[in-house]
Amino acid sequence: MASPAAPAGETTARGGPLAGITVLDLSAFIAGPYGCTLLGDLGADVIKIEPPAGDTVRQYPSTLKKENRAFLGLNRNKRGIVLDLKRPEAYEVLLRLVRIADVLVHNFRPAVPARLRIDYPTLRAVNPRLIYCAITGFGNRGPLRQRPGYDQLLQAATGICALQGKTPDEPEIVWGSVVDYYTSSMLAYAVSAALFHRERTGEGQELGVSLLQSAMTMQSARIVWAEGEPAAIDRDFKSMGTTGIYPTAEGHLYLTTTAPHFWEAFCNGVGLPELARDPRYDTVRKRAEHAAELIPKIRTALRAKSAKEWEERLGDSVPCAAVRRTEDLFDDPQVLAEGLVAEFAHPAVGSYRGLSQPVAFGVSKCPPPLAAPTFGQHTRGLLMGLGYSKSQIDKLIAGGAAGAPSSESEIT
Numbered sequence: 166m167a168s169p170a171a172p173a174g175e176t177t178a179r180g181g182p183l184a185g186i187t188v189l190d191l192s193a194f195i196a197g198p199y200g201c202t203l204l205g206d207l208g209a210d211v212i213k214i215e216p217p218a219g220d221t222v223r224q225y226p227s228t229l230k231k232e233n234r235a236f237l238g239l240n241r242n243k244r245g246i247v248l249d250l251k252r253p254e255a256y257e258v259l260l261r262l263v264r265i266a267d268v269l270v271h272n273f274r275p276a277v278p279a280r281l282r283i284d285y286p287t288l289r290a291v292n293p294r295l296i297y298c299a300i301t302g303f304g305n306r307g308p309l310r311q312r313p314g315y316d317q318l319l320q321a322a323t324g325i326c327a328l329q330g331k332t333p334d335e336p337e338i339v340w341g342s343v344v345d346y347y348t349s350s351m352l353a354y355a356v357s358a359a360l361f362h363r364e365r366t367g368e369g370q371e372l373g374v375s376l377l378q379s380a381m382t383m384q385s386a387r388i389v390w391a392e393g394e395p396a397a398i399d400r401d402f403k404s405m406g407t408t409g410i411y412p413t414a415e416g417h418l419y420l421t422t423t424a425p426h427f428w429e430a431f432c433n434g435v436g437l438p439e440l441a442r443d444p445r446y447d448t449v450r451k452r453a454e455h456a457a458e459l460i461p462k463i464r465t466a467l468r469a470k471s472a473k474e475w476e477e478r479l480g481d482s483v484p485c486a487a488v489r490r491t492e493d494l495f496d497d498p499q500v501l502a503e504g505l506v507a508e509f510a511h512p513a514v515g516s517y518r519g520l521s522q523p524v525a526f527g528v529s530k531c532p533p534p535l536a537a538p539t540f541g542q543h544t545r546g547l548l549m550g551l552g553y554s555k556s557q558i559d560k561l562i563a564g565g566a567a568g569a570p571s572s573e574s575e576i577t
Contacts, residue, residue: 179532181208186360188212189262190243191271191283193220195316195345196376197300198239200352201270205242206522207357208532212262212547213243216250217568219540231513237537238519241509245538246547247568250281254566259283261551263291268356272300275310285371296359298352298372305373314376316345323380324387328401348379406453410488411464416472420485423449430482435466435475509536544569 186209190201198213198220205211213220220236227233248255263269269288271278278284278299285297299305302314317338320326325344326336355372363369381388387400407428408421422428425447432441440462446452452459467475472487479485494500495518507521522531544567548558561567 179208179210180529181206181531182526182529183357183360184208184532186210186267187265188268188270188356189214189259189266191269191273192300193272194222195235195239195342196348196374196379197270197272197352198222199346200300200349200356200374201243202239202241203349203353203523204268204356206524206531206534207353208529209242209268211243212266212543213240213245213538214259214262215245215247215540215568217247217565219247223540229514232511232537232539237509237511237514237517240537241519242535243538244543244547245541246544247541249566249568250283252564252566254561254564256282258548258551258553258561258567260291262547263288263295266292266295267360268296268298270298270300270352270356274313275299275301275305289369289371292369294363294367294369296356296363296369296372298356298359298374300348300352301373301375303377304375316342316376319344319376319380323377324384324400325380328387344376344380344383347383348374348376351379351382406449406456407459407463409460411467413467413472413475414470417488418467418472418475418485419488420479420483422452422483427483428452431479434479434483435463435469437462437466507534509534511536512539512542539570541568541570 183204186204188201188204188209188211190198190211190213192198192201193215201211201213220240222236222239223233225233225235227235229237248258250256250259269283271283273281273283279287285299288295288297301310302319303309303312317326320329320338320343321336326338327333329339330336352374355374359370359372389400390396406422408423410417410419420431422431428446429441432438440446440459445455446459470478476485476487489497495506500506504525505521505523506518509517509519511517517536519534521534524531544562545558548561548567549555553561558567562569
């Protein structure tokens with residue numbers, strides 16, 4: 166059964182290693198928003214600041230009618246406010262938030278922040294202790310610094326697609342926004358380190374995190390070019406050989422037999438003990454060289470049982486897993502035992518289950534997660550907390566500087 170999430174309005178003093186830290190999230194799409202979500206997982210009070218058009222992800226196709234599935238998954242643990250930063254009144258609201266914030270994150274292209282007066286020198290003058298993190302596609306220097314960056318664009322630009330393809334002439338995308346999500350982790354890593362530095366020195370600072378940096382970092386095992394080597398060599402880092410996904414009597418099974426004891430346990434487990442004793446196959450390299458003769462034998466043996474039966478039989482001695490669908494994870498015993506799924510209450514969607522927390526702490530335990538905010542859900546409450554009166558708030562909303570739900574029942 167899923168663990169219960171925290172009530173949607175319970176956003177401050179939640180505990181966790183980053184309790185007491187306030188993060189302003191001006192970013193959109195995946196990398197920035199989810200990086201801030203990871204900080205929220207650790208207890209930070211994350212305030213998502215959206216423009217009147219909203220985070221672009223809200224407009225993406227979704228089978229949910231009243232909210233976007235991806236937005237829910239990317240933006241847990243946040244309070245939401247809508248501000249039109251092109252209006253002076255809204256900009257003043259932002260400055261009030263910056264004065265009390267510890268971290269600000271955005272993913273505007275390098276030329277945009279100065280135009281909106283949210284560049285680091287401007288905001289540092291307002292709050293010298295601010296940790297300012299800009300996410301870009303290609304970084305802040307070089308000939309491509311002003312270009313937009315997207316996950317799959319960077320996959321194509323950094324060799325990932327070329328190596329993912331079955332042949333050099335068939336490049337393929339790795340689906341799942343892997344560069345974006347890795348950038349999110351880099352963001353949380355960088356911000357946490359900067360907060361630690363500030364704890365020791367009192368200094369705020371500007372951080373730069375880019376999709377290019379992340380895509381390169383993900384391939385550190387490939388990006389090694391020794392002196393005297395030709396440029397075009399096989400740089401991929403794959404186990405090859407017998408590692409892979411195999412059809413079974415029912416479903417598919419992934420398995421890898423890189424270590425000698427894994428190979429021996431696998432061969433004995435599927436009724437091929439003679440392969441384990443054969444010196445032609447006693448190393449990963451040899452098995453890769455003889456893959457053409459080994460794989461048909463393995464495929465035939467695995468047809469005897471279903472993928473889940475093989476997983477049950479071999480799983481303790483051979484790294485293997487039945488191929489599952491995403492929806493199977495919601496009730497998976499291991500997932501539930503780790504507390505990775507929580508039950509959320511959302512004003513528009515109602516009850517839904519989603520990811521709880523990706524890490525566990527023994528002492529500074531992470532707080533229960535919060536549902537993603539509806540569009541402008543906490544605008545009124547946040548403005549009140551900044552010292553605005555009800556009449557001032559009504560004026561900001563009526564004039565378009567701020568946005569809030571029409572209902573007065575939103576959680577503040």
